[in-house]
Amino acid sequence: MYRSDTFLWPEGTPPSDAYCDEDERLAILAAYGTASMVDDPELQEIAELAARICNTPMAMVTMVEEGRQQFLARTGLEARETPRSTSFCAHAMLGAEPLVVADAREDARFTDNPLVTGEPHIRFYAGYPLVSAEGAPFGALCVIDTVPRAEGLTALQRNTLAVLAKSVMRRLSQHRLGATAKQAVHLRESYLKRMIDSVPGIAWSTDAAGKFDYINPQWTELTGLPAPRTLADWRAAVHPEDWENAAGAFQHSLTSGAPFEYEWRLKLADGAFRWMLSRAVKSEVGNGESRWFGTVIEIDRQRRLSEARDLLANELSHRIKNIFAVVSGLVSIRARRRPEAAKFADELNQAIRALGAAHNYVRPDHGHRxxxxxxxxxxxxxxxxxxxxxxxxxxxxxxxxxxxxxxxxxxxxxxxxxxxxxxxxxxxxxxxxxxxxxxxxxxxxxxxxxxxxxxxxxxxxxxxxxxxxxxxxxxxxxxxxxxxxxxxxxxxxxxxxxxxxxxxxxxx
CATH class of the missing domain: 3.30.565.10 (Histidine kinase-like ATPase, C-terminal domain)
Structure with missing residues (x-):
């Protein structure tokens, strides 16, 4: 959490000299993105409250830019901006204390100001400086009257305007932080998307119901098909012999929430098939919602090597079993010619059969599971x-x-x-x-x-x-x-x- 006081420049302190340099000041002002806050509802409420508290027909939240003064919020005035050269707030923003002008006609700085001699005929002005946390002067929260006020502001009005000016800066700072956070999230999402798009396998995501809303470019590169939106859209790319079981396994995971893992054959754009390993997990994404994130990785070479090794092992196992059978057969044949050795031959055959049984443990896939x-x-x-x-x-x-x-x-x-x-x-x-x-x-x-x-x-x-x-x-x-x-x-x-x-x- 950000503390509110980190948004505010110390009260009663003039703006930083470093940020009174116009280039530096305008750079900070641009970083706050105030141009997007014109007619902001919260700022509008502050301006209207300021006018009611001070009993003035006009109140504004002003931002002093390079050549103009823009009103982010205003009441009692139709114009959305005025030239900077006529701005009262350009003076107010540079002070350590609020600028109060009892009668603009008698103030040498504003006697000839077009806003005094003409519409809206400013007489009384009070502006509280709006200064960024860095110390850059932005503008002012001001109230304006068309009649002079020798007494200026009451203590309550001054205190209220001070509080409202702080509220304006909090709102501007929160907007800046929000924009910065969104930009950071967008940047991270952009990095993540580029990373996912660069991996050699297929990556995808779905909502909780299994509707696909993202699949990286490798899908189209491999299959030549458009990105799928539903599970049924995958059927064109899955080997017919694998489709029913693979789709059923994924549907079971969607229903149960259990991780999905399945090996199946993917049809490539040239018509060839490749063995793939598909995995997916369900993840909670907040607000009681969940999503599925999955990958499809080619394992064709490993699968074929494994099949070749299994074939060789099976053949070796079969030959070893045959050897046991041949030896046992030879013992039986020789024993028929020598009845006196029949008992010994029977014991020897039992031993050979026991060795064969032990061999099943060495090849567990073909014996004792x-x-x-x-x-x-x-x-x-x-x-x-x-x-x-x-x-x-x-x-x-x-x-x-x-x-x-x-x-x-x-x-x-x-x-x-x-x-x-x-x-x-x-x-x-x-x-x-x-x-x-x-x-x-x-x-x-x-x-x-x-x-x-x-x-x-x-x-x-x-x-x-x-x-x-x-x-x-x-x-x-x-x-x-x-x-x-x-x-x-x-x-x-x-x-x-x-x-x-x-x-x-x-x-x-």
Whole structure:
């Protein structure tokens, strides 16, 4: 908020010498934009009140310009301006106190003034200087009578005119501030519009009902179509296969207020289609009103690269699954020729099938879309046990894991299980593996997995042995992908591994 006293020049102080220079004075006067305040209702009320209080037929709010005196408000006078050379207010505005002329015919400054010798036959004049906050003299609030007044103004009239003169300057200053604020807003809007128009994507806005009132030039440049005004106008530019779902999703957002996000294909001016990502959010703009602001950004290259990577990954996954199937088939064929090995072949096929199930976790989009950490551990360790022989124990709550987290988790525990089968507890008949899953931290915000290998009669590798690519893979998956910690220690009794990570890294 602006304080009212910042609008006013100190009362009883003459104008600033710096702003009495005519060029400087006129520059400040122009900055106030007084030309647009002619017949301002508030100033008109002030002039009329001044005339009634002083019991004069005429009162004016005057601005002294380079060659004329303009009346922003007036009563009792038809003219809207007079020449500056005849202006009483040009004298009044330069003083520290109001100018009071009891009888203009007897004042040497005004005896020959055309406004005294002719219409409107000024005799009595009282003018309070109007000075800007900078100290520039503008004009005066004056009252005029056609008969002389030897007594001048009463104390009440002087005080009232002083208050009204301050009100005039407050009104002029508020007008200036308002104009300055509007100009600043217009300038910022202009900058913002130029910025939005320069971005490579499409930007748009709608009212709360979804009526489009702005869309930047990129729309027409890309599509060759006029700017849309309704949602239906977009149909010509959206791939037919995408239109119903995309339009429905946007309509749902309009109804629910939820953010809008959708991928669809945009038809370009040359007839080609490009994948786009469209986003929009609802924003409150004041007075209980809301608007939608959105963007449309091309993601065609990223989309096609992603599709190509998925195609390659799918093909690799399919080939790996085929390898499991081929190996299992070869084992079955060879076992038919050797009945004595049938039991062993059946156990081996079960292990191969379990490995295939574990592979589904590495490619979560093509296997387990939902699951738990203990379930994943059971699938991964299944190849290393049998119905008659339990080599491992898994305990802990069924903590859900997301498809995104399944990949690093499967890599981590598959690597531990493989190492155990090669060098640790699962490499000897007496070895046992115990896995404990725990919720730790405040409100279970962290997860801890303890992997214990008990292998008293097995050869336990010395610390640092067999720590090559697999160990680096473990640490990269735990620390890099899950944001967790990995600790491993060996003892005479076996191996102890503790893995900790934030819960949010596996459930989102």
């Amino acid at each position: 939902e699951g738990t950490l203990t379930g994943l551990l059971s699938d991964l360790l299944a190849p290393y046990g049998s119905a008659e022989e339990t080599r491992f124990t898994i305990a802990g709550p069924g903590i859900a894991i997301s498809p995104r987290a399944a990949t690093p988790l499967a890599l981590i525990f598959h690597e531990l299980a493989t190492n155990s089968a090669k060098y640790g507890a699962l490499s000897c008949p007496e070895g046992q593996v115990t896995v404990l899953v725990e919720e730790t931290g405040a409100d279970g915000g962290d997860i801890s997995v303890v992997w214990e290998e008990s292998a008293r009669s097995c050869d336990i590798p010395a610390p640092g042995a067999h720590e090559g690519f697999g160990s680096r893979l473990l640490r990269m998956a735990v620390e890099g992908q899950l944001g967790g910690t990995f600790e491993r220690s060996y003892s005479d009794d076996g191996l102890h591994v503790r893995i900790g990570f934030p819960r949010k890294s596996i459930d989102s």
